[in-house]
Amino acid sequence: MLVSAKEMLVKAKAGHYAVGQFNINNLEWTKAILQTAQELNSPVILGVSEGAGKYMCGFKTVTDMVKAMIDELKITVPVALHLDHGTYEGCYRCIEAGFSSIMFDGSHYPIAENVEKTKELVRVCAEKGLSLEAEVGAIGGEEDGVIGMGECADPNECKQIADLGVTMLAAGIGNIHGKYPANWPGLSFETLAAISEKVGKMPLVLHGGTGIPADMIRKAISLGVSKINVNTECQLAFAAAVRKYVEEGKDLQGKGFDPRKLLAPGVEAIKATVREKMELFGSIGKA
Numbered sequence: 001m002l003v004s005a006k007e008m009l010v011k012a013k014a015g016h017y018a019v020g021q022f023n024i025n026n027l028e029w030t031k032a033i034l035q036t037a038q039e040l041n042s043p044v045i046l047g048v049s050e051g052a053g054k055y056m057c058g059f060k061t062v063t064d065m066v067k068a069m070i071d072e073l074k075i076t077v078p079v080a081l082h083l084d085h086g087t088y089e090g091c092y093r094c095i096e097a098g099f100s101s102i103m104f105d106g107s108h109y110p111i112a113e114n115v116e117k118t119k120e121l122v123r124v125c126a127e128k129g130l131s132l133e134a135e136v137g138a139i140g141g142e143e144d145g146v147i148g149m150g151e152c153a154d155p156n157e158c159k160q161i162a163d164l165g166v167t168m169l170a171a172g173i174g175n176i177h178g179k180y181p182a183n184w185p186g187l188s189f190e191t192l193a194a195i196s197e198k199v200g201k202m203p204l205v206l207h208g209g210t211g212i213p214a215d216m217i218r219k220a221i222s223l224g225v226s227k228i229n230v231n232t233e234c235q236l237a238f239a240a241a242v243r244k245y246v247e248e249g250k251d252l253q254g255k256g257f258d259p260r261k262l263l264a265p266g267v268e269a270i271k272a273t274v275r276e277k278m279e280l281f282g283s284i285g286k287a
């Protein structure tokens, strides 16, 4: 059964650990993440971007696959199926498709419009028992080959959005999506502490979890981050493992071309990455 992310994140915030959001792209990804969460008795959030949803033939296909897999694999740990960086329209499509959690990324709207749309989604999600993530201050990343250094959100705007009744809040604290540039100055703990003080018990979300040093992750958790998004790191691990298999010519040996064999090293690499992150985030045994 899918659950809202609310309870697991409130528990995480109170217990000073974080729950990982791992983005899925296909059946292998989903299976690897669910099995690892079950094995480690950890709550987990499966993230789906609109692009990944489209790739997997629509949100309904995703919901049905995840639900069936939870059933067939006898997954008993709490699992939330979450729309990552949803547009206004995308949020409604996922609500309809049976997602248990959504993120409305209204960070590109003027704050007044972000507030208005978020308010409406707070009401709809509350009615249906879904958790809702809002974003304040754009979280940068590579665009057209230029890597932004990551913005910092205004703590007062964070409070304004948090007070609307969202479940969790993503705020830019210098974090970015994708690989971090060599001259990245690091997370702004000053901003994080200021936001934390303003929003009180609201769980905070750290996007762009790939490549942030472990000590910074631990410090961010100690300052109120209770959900950390991991996407690129699983992709890099999967690609490297499958590349190695092919480069070693294993697809040419016997039935090595069988997709179940060809993709197996990639699946193992995702499992190892998820395990490493759950250890770092402290969510093992917290289901």
Ligand SMILES: [Zn+2]
Pocket (backbone or CB within 6 Å): 085, 139, 177, 207, 208, 229
């Ligand atoms: Zn993000």
